[in-house]
Amino acid sequence: MHIVIMGCGRVGAELAQTLEQQGHTVAVIDRDPTAFRRLGSGFGGRRVTGIGFDQDTLREAGIEEAGAFAAVSSGDNSNIIAARVAREMFGTDHVAARIYDPRRAEVYQRLGIPTVATVRWTADQMLRRLLPSGSEPLWRDPSGAVQLAEVHTSPAWVGQRVSRLQDDAGVRIAFLTRLGEAVLPTPQTVLQEGDLVHVMMRCGDVARVEEVFAVGPES
Numbered sequence: 001m002h003i004v005i006m007g008c009g010r011v012g013a014e015l016a017q018t019l020e021q022q023g024h025t026v027a028v029i030d031r032d033p034t035a036f037r038r039l040g041s042g043f044g045g046r047r048v049t050g051i052g053f054d055q056d057t058l059r060e061a062g063i064e065e066a067g068a069f070a071a072v073s074s075g076d077n078s079n080i081i082a083a084r085v086a087r088e089m090f091g092t093d094h095v096a097a098r099i100y101d102p103r104r105a106e107v108y109q110r111l112g113i114p115t116v117a118t119v120r121w122t123a124d125q126m127l128r129r130l131l132p133s134g135s136e137p138l139w140r141d142p143s144g145a146v147q148l149a150e151v152h153t154s155p156a157w158v159g160q161r162v163s164r165l166q167d168d169a170g171v172r173i174a175f176l177t178r179l180g181e182a183v184l185p186t187p188q189t190v191l192q193e194g195d196l197v198h199v200m201m202r203c204g205d206v207a208r209v210e211e212v213f214a215v216g217p218e219s
Contacts, residue, residue: 004029004061004092006052006082007073011098013038015070020045027061030073053082055089068094076100083113134210138198146202148174151209153197156216163187169212171201 001024005012008030016026016039027046030036036047050057052073063069069086071079076099083097096114099105105117135149157165162173162185176183177196183189191197201209 001025001067002027002062002065003068003070004058004063004066004086006030006069006071006079007098008032008035008038008047009072009074010038012070012072015072016045017043025062027066029057029061052078053085055085058082058086058090063090063092066090066092068092069096071095071097073098076104080104080108080113080115083108087113133214135199135206140203144203146200147206148198148200149206151197151199151213153191153195153213154216155193157191157213158193158195160191160217161187162189162191164217165191165197165213168217169199169201169209170205171199171209174198174200 003019003024004027005016006029008016008028012028012030016028020026020043025045027048028036028039029048029050029052031049031051033047033049039045039047046061048057048061050060052058052071063086069083069092071082071086073079073082079097079099083095086092087095096116097108099108099115099117100119102117102119105115108115133152135151137147137149139148140146153165166173173185175198176185176189176191177198178192178194197213199209
């Protein structure tokens with residue numbers, strides 16, 4: 001797939017390099033030509049100097065054949081305008097914009113532009129580590145019946161098998177985050193201190209599941 005990225009800051013450069021390593025063709029747009037230094041000499045994609053929501057600049061970057069567009073510049077307005085141009089003017093299938101203002105992110109999400117609210121996400125993640133409790137929804141299916149959530153787990157579960165936790169809570173543990181890496185558990189996997197537990201469950205069962213995870217195994 002050909003992918004166009006607007007913004008060659010740390011996020012844009014990392015995203016571009018990762019996508020290219022995965023076999024995609026990539027074009028990066030930035031109004032500052034010195035920003036392309038972040039891509040490194042090994043980057044084989046296009047470097048396009050210009051404004052990311054300008055149609056001629058987007059065409060130069062190959063937006064007409066692109067399957068995806070990411071707006072990750074430092075400006076909320078520029079990101080959302082560029083995302084809308086990519087979707088509405090060029091019909092790009094997959095579009096996402098980074099938005100710093102969480103209130104704006106919610107508005108644009110309702111307008112059909114997938115957004116990543118950087119500040120809200122970072123603050124939420126910090127709170128989860130500082131004041132762990134309850135669950136943090138990560139995904140819901142369109143019907144609203146099932147969700148994937150990170151659920152705070154009592155230290156009493158450390159040393160117990162994943163299968164025990166699943167059986168007691170009546171849920172499916174989708175994956176663990178262990179030392180920063182995602183782990184797909186087997187029924188024999190033993191929970192370790194510091195594991196973050198990501199659970200697939202019915203939305204109506206959240207309160208019950210939180211209680212089981214918070215209390216620990218029955219003796």
